[in-house]
Amino acid sequence: RKEVEQDPGPFNVPEGATVAFNCTYSNSASQSFFWYRQDCRKEPKLLMSVYSSGNEDGRFTAQLNRASQYISLLIRDSKLSDSATYLCVVTENYGGSQGNLIFGKGTKLSVKP
C-alpha cells in the first residue's frame, strides 16, 4: 500500500505561535498534493493544494520537495479557530485509480489562549 506518513501530534501551541507540520509520501509517481483540514466530528475539507514552487494562502504556506518526497505546512500567527486535524494527501497515479487520494492519518493541532 502506498503510504503517507505524518506526525500524529498533538501539537499544543499558544495563540500567535508559528507551527509547522511535515509529511512524507512513498509513491514517487504521485502528481498532486494537498492539505485537508478536519474539525472534530466533521468531514474533511480542502485547505490548500501544494505546488513544487511553494504556495501561500494568507497565514498558511505549503511546500513540496519532490526529491525528498516531503510536504510541509506552515501556519503563522495561530488562531484558536485553527484547532483541527490537518491531513496530508497525495494522489495515486496508476491505472484506473489515477486521481484517487491517499490520506495521511493526520496531525492534530490545538491552539490555546
Place this chain on the structure above:
Amino acid sequence: NAGVTQTPKFRVLKTGQSMTLLCAQDMNHEYMYWYRQDPGMGLRLIHYSVGEGTTAKGEVPDGYNVSRLKKQNFLLGLESAAPSQTSVYFCASRDRPGEQYFGPGTRLTVT
C-alpha cells in the same frame, strides 16, 4: 446547493443485519467515493465510481457492495454487518483531480 449529503447520520445495527447508506450530490460530479475512518487509521477508500453505472474496489472493499445507478447517487451496502464495520463512513465527490467534497458522515455502530 446542498453539496454532498448522506443518509442516515447515525445507525446502530446488530451483527448480521443489513443496511444501505445513501450518498447524494448535486454538483454534477462524475467521480464519487466511499471512505471509512477509524481512530488511528485515517481515511481508507472502500469503493469508488468514475461515472454513472461504474464501480471499482478501493483499499478495503470486503464486506461492502456499491451501486451507481444514477449520476447523483452512490449507495453503499452492508449485506451482513460485523462489529469490525463499526466506523464513520464518508462519501465524497469530485470533478477535477484532488478537490474532493465530502458529506457530513454516517456514524455506524455494529453490536
